[in-house]
Amino acid sequence: MSKVVGRKIAIVTGGASGIGLAIVRKFVASNIYAIIIGRDKAKLQAAKEEFKENCEVISFDLNDLASVPALVDRLCKQYGRIDILVNNAGINMKKELTEVSDEDFQRILLTNVTSIFSLSREVVKNMLLNKSGSIINISSMAAQYGLPKVIAYTASKSAIDGMTKAMAVELSPSGIRVNAIAPGFIATEMSAKALNSDPERKQKVLSRTPMGYLGETADIGAAAVFLASDEAKYITGVILPVDGGNSIGF
Numbered sequence: 004m005s006k007v008v009g010r011k012i013a014i015v016t017g018g019a020s021g022i023g024l025a026i027v028r029k030f031v032a033s034n035i036y037a038i039i040i041g042r043d044k045a046k047l048q049a050a051k052e053e054f055k056e057n058c059e060v061i062s063f064d065l066n067d068l069a070s071v072p073a074l075v076d077r078l079c080k081q082y083g084r085i086d087i088l089v090n091n092a093g094i095n096m097k098k099e100l101t102e103v104s105d106e107d108f109q110r111i112l113l114t115n116v117t118s119i120f121s122l123s124r125e126v127v128k129n130m131l132l133n134k135s136g137s138i139i140n141i142s143s144m145a146a147q148y149g150l151p152k153v154i155a156y157t158a159s160k161s162a163i164d165g166m167t168k169a170m171a172v173e174l175s176p177s178g179i180r181v182n183a184i185a186p187g188f189i190a191t192e193m194s195a196k197a198l199n200s201d202p203e204r205k206q207k208v209l210s211r212t213p214m215g216y217l218g219e220t221a222d223i224g225a226a227a228v229f230l231a232s233d234e235a236k237y238i239t240g241v242i243l244p245v246d247g248g249n250s251i252g253f
């Protein structure tokens with residue numbers, strides 16, 4: 004595999020769109036080889052066309068937990084090691100609390116929490132052999148303060164913050180760092196759906212963001228490159244807001 008010799012290997016879930024795509028762009032620009040996991044074949048194909056020999060794209064539903072070990076095993080055999088895992092794939096659901104069914108709630112938790120746990124567990128088995136690795140989980144402002152109408156999403160992102168700290172203390176002695184990025188309000192399809200249909204909410208978001216505008220996906224990509232790099236070798240267990248000051252806004 005000459006194309007990966009001397010390069011770090013990163014798995015980026017949801018790396019064919021939005022924030023994940025921006026992370027892959029920054030990774031590839033930093034000479035990191037990206038393994039992109041997603042479901043939408045057209046988006047994966049577009050990513051392959053953009054990153055060419057700097058990436059592999061894999062059509063895989065992360066909710067299929069039973070198939071995760073075989074996938075990771077195949078990747079470890081193929082590439083020899085996984086240096087970086089970015090757990091970015093996630094789904095949102097905006098509904099009044101009383102309208103959220105148990106099935107709705109479980110669906111969000113499955114994608115945003117359980118699948119992250121399963122994938123991380125399998126990748127960590129490989130990182131432990133190498134005594135090195137960097138895991139970056141994508142959290143949200145929903146875990147920093149109370150947001151109405153996103154009860155399941157909030158539960159899931161709060162779980163991610165907790166898992167980040169628990170994984171960091173357990174794995175840091177083995178050379179594996181685990182951090183999270185808490186994006187503020189970033190202009191993507193996901194946030195457009197949540198904000199454009201609700202001008203009052205959008206106004207509220209902007210008014211409590213000291214910088215006064217939505218972030219760009221590249222802002223998250225830049226933070227991910229830093230946390231994944233050896234420059235961040237003494238940083239673990241951190242939930243890093245990249246939010247234009249939103250989390251400390253008045």
Ligand code: NDP
Pocket residue numbers: 016017018019020021022023040041042043044046063064065066091092093094095114141142143144185186187188189190191192193194
């Ligand atoms: P997108 O909807 O653009 O990206 C979500 C990605 O997750 C898609 O590429 C999607 O791939 C993938 N995905 C979802 N479910 C699965 C699954 N079961 N299996 C495989 N892939 C899956 O949204 P964003 O880029 O905005 O969100 C990325 C992350 O950032 C999420 O975790 C989100 O919670 C978080 N975030 C976003 C904020 C924002 O303002 N945009 C703010 C705070 C956090 P596919 O379409 O192929 O299924």
